[in-house]
Amino acid sequence: MVGVRHPRPDLGKTGPVNDRDMSELLEELKSAIAEADGLAGDDRAHLDDLVRRIEVEADEDEDDDPNIIDHIEDAIGRFETEHAGVVQTINRIANALSAGGI
Secondary structure, three states: OOOOOOOOOOOOOOOOOOHHHHHHHHHHHHHHHHHOOOOOHHHHHHHHHHHHHHHHHHOOOOOOOOOHHHHHHHHHHHHOOOOHHHHHHHHHHHHHHHHOOO
16 A cells, blocks of 8 residues: 555564554554455455454553464465555564563
8 A cells, every 4th residue: 555654663663562552553554444445345354354363462461462473474465466555554463472471
């Protein structure tokens, strides 16, 4: 997506992020999904489900989803050509989760 604004482009690039930073990344992803042109209903549902899974994963009180990285990689492969802005934010979230030991 052209013109995606990243208010904090440093988030998720170097080291783990705190809860507030993860919340910002998730809000950025939700915005990117909402603004994505030509996103079919099933694709939007797939991304909304991914957001929900990431929110659960980021919640320290919840059990880790051993498949979260698979879900993220699936979304990256599925959307990388047509929705680059969404994928860029998903990559940053994956980096942040990885840096946090997930």
